[in-house]
Amino acid sequence: MGKIRWGILGCGKIAAKFAEDLKLVDGAELSAVASRNGENARKFAKSHGAVHALDNYLDLAQHSDVDVIYIASPHSHHHEHTLLCLNQGKAVLCEKAFAINGHQAREMVDTAIAKNCFLMEAFWTKFLPHYQLVMAKIHKGELGEIKSLFVNFGFRPTEPLADRIFNPELGGGSMLDIGIYNVFLALSVLGKPDGIEATMTPAHTGIDEQCAVTFTYQNGAIAQLFSSFSSNLSTEADISGTSGRIRLGTRFYEPATTIEFYPGHIGTRQIIPHDREAGWGYQYQIRHVQDCLEKGLIESPVMSHADSLQLMDTLDAIRKKAGIHYRVDDY
Ligand SMILES: NC(=O)c1ccc[n+]([C@@H]2O[C@H](COP(=O)([O-])OP(=O)(O)OC[C@H]3O[C@@H](n4cnc5c(N)ncnc54)[C@H](OP(=O)(O)O)[C@@H]3O)[C@@H](O)[C@H]2O)c1
Numbered sequence: 436m437g438k439i440r441w442g443i444l445g446c447g448k449i450a451a452k453f454a455e456d457l458k459l460v461d462g463a464e465l466s467a468v469a470s471r472n473g474e475n476a477r478k479f480a481k482s483h484g485a486v487h488a489l490d491n492y493l494d495l496a497q498h499s500d501v502d503v504i505y506i507a508s509p510h511s512h513h514h515e516h517t518l519l520c521l522n523q524g525k526a527v528l529c530e531k532a533f534a535i536n537g538h539q540a541r542e543m544v545d546t547a548i549a550k551n552c553f554l555m556e557a558f559w560t561k562f563l564p565h566y567q568l569v570m571a572k573i574h575k576g577e578l579g580e581i582k583s584l585f586v587n588f589g590f591r592p593t594e595p596l597a598d599r600i601f602n603p604e605l606g607g608g609s610m611l612d613i614g615i616y617n618v619f620l621a622l623s624v625l626g627k628p629d630g631i632e633a634t635m636t637p638a639h640t641g642i643d644e645q646c647a648v649t650f651t652y653q654n655g656a657i658a659q660l661f662s663s664f665s666s667n668l669s670t671e672a673d674i675s676g677t678s679g680r681i682r683l684g685t686r687f688y689e690p691a692t693t694i695e696f697y698p699g700h701i702g703t704r705q706i707i708p709h710d711r712e713a714g715w716g717y718q719y720q721i722r723h724v725q726d727c728l729e730k731g732l733i734e735s736p737v738m739s740h741a742d743s744l745q746l747m748d749t750l751d752a753i754r755k756k757a758g759i760h761y762r763v764d765d766y
Contacts, residue, residue: 439725440466442501442525444492444516446479448597449530450507454483456717462725469495492516496523503553503728506530509599510606511761514539517554521546526553528724532611532750533743536766540747544740553727555720555735556743558619560688562719564710566623569674569681569694573624577698578676584658586620586687588613589645589668600664601638603761608642610635610750610759614662616688617672618749621650621658624674627745629653633757638664643759690716 439462443450446468457463465485470476473490480488489495495504496519503526506516514534520527527547533556534540547554560566573581589609592600599605600612621628628650635643645665650658661668672687674680679702684693694707712718720738727735734740751766753759 438462438464439728440464440500440502442466442495442498442504443468443479443485444495444504444506444520445508445512446470446475447507450505451479451483452715453505453507453717453721454479454485456714457721458484459712459714459718460721460725463721466500467495467498492519496520496525502526503528503724505557510611511535511604514543517543518546521550521552521554524550524552526724526728528555528557528720530557532606532615533747535606535611535761537744537748537751538766540744544744547733547740551733553724553733553735554740555724555727555738556746557717557720558738558742558746559717559720560616560619561623561738562723563690563716564719565683565690565692565694566688568707568709569683570623572681572696573674573676577679577696578674578681579678580654580656581624581674581676582654582656583675584621584624584656584660584672586617586658586672587661587663587668588616588670588688589661589663589666590670591666592664601640601642601644603640603642606761607640608638608644608646608759609662609664610643610646610753610757613664614643614646614648614660614753615746615750617648617660617662618753619746620672620687621660622745622749625650625652625656625658627749628658631749631752631756633753635757635759636665642761643757646753646757646759648753648757 467487469489476488630651635646638644648660682695
């Protein structure tokens with residue numbers, strides 16, 4: 436197979452980082468970028484070396500020089516933009532959160548299957564070496580039975596505030612933006628919770644400025660998850676089992692985090708080294724998508740459709756408990 440020709444839909448902040456990491460991937464080419472504003476698309480294409488700059492998203496979805504489209508729009512628009520691309524026969528890598536709710540996510544998956552097109556949520560952490568190393572240790576039983584997870588993700592957004600941060604119309608609030616990483620880690624380590632409790636403090640727009648979530652499990656395990664746009668938190672994760680503990684340092688979801696391992700009951704700290712390439716870390720998921728496309732898959736075996744649906748359904752359950760609404764008929 437020749438180069439895989441990527442398109443980027445929405446020329447915002449994450450799109451720029453993704454475009455930088457695309458250059459680190461063999462066999463990847465940034466063919467086209469699309470913005471609602473042609474001037475923005477042209478500037479972005481020039482900065483990142485895209486061949487085509489388009490002033491609307493439909494032209495990208497229909498472009499004959501594009502194999503796969505990375506969707507980098509706000510949460511509220513992932514459903515619409517994913518369907519736009521799938522319906523034109525394009526493979527899609529869609530940013531997290533996959534959608535606003537489980538109904539939307541199911542329609543996206545059903546459309547991918549009906550159109551026989553690849554679709555994956557861009558949950559980049561799942562492809563990072565440190566995450567895979569930690570999950571391997573857990574699966575090997577090095578921590579014993581996992582009994583507790585404490586994870587927090589918080590920062591105080593700086594001015595000028597991006598519109599999507601507190602805008603309910605754009606799926607703003609802490610949960611879909613950053614709390615999702617906490618939920619993802621809990622699902623990875625402990626699986627589907629048997630009980631969910633959640634409470635939030637509203638921002639001036641009504642959606643969650645902070646959210647505290649507790650997952651309970653029949654084996655007695657508890658996960659406590661906290662997300663905040665009110666203050667800068669440590670953004671760390673602590674995973675404890677009956678025979679060991681792992682602490683992931685600041686920005687537990689990024690490749691630059693540290694892994695501290697405390698084996699046994701008291702446990703002397705060991706720093707576990709892990710691979711880290713140059714770049715932001717998005718290249719790992721990009722390589723995986725290319726691998727899936729080369730194999731003719733329509734679903735990733737790593738971040739499957741079921742994984743995205745479970746994550747979305749869990750976020751819906753949290754929002755129901757905490758009273759977080761983006762629109763009247765949210766969930
Ligand atoms: N994986 C990660 O590490 C990571 C990090 C940050 C964000 N994200 C995710 O990436 C997505 C985008 O975040 P971002 O920080 O890049 O946001 P952003 O800077 O606001 O960019 C979003 C882009 O979406 C496009 N867009 C389409 N419809 C829009 C609308 N109605 N209102 C506003 N923008 C609209 C705009 O591009 P045009 O004007 O060019 O059309 C805009 O620049 C979110 O889902 C977020 O959760 C992921």
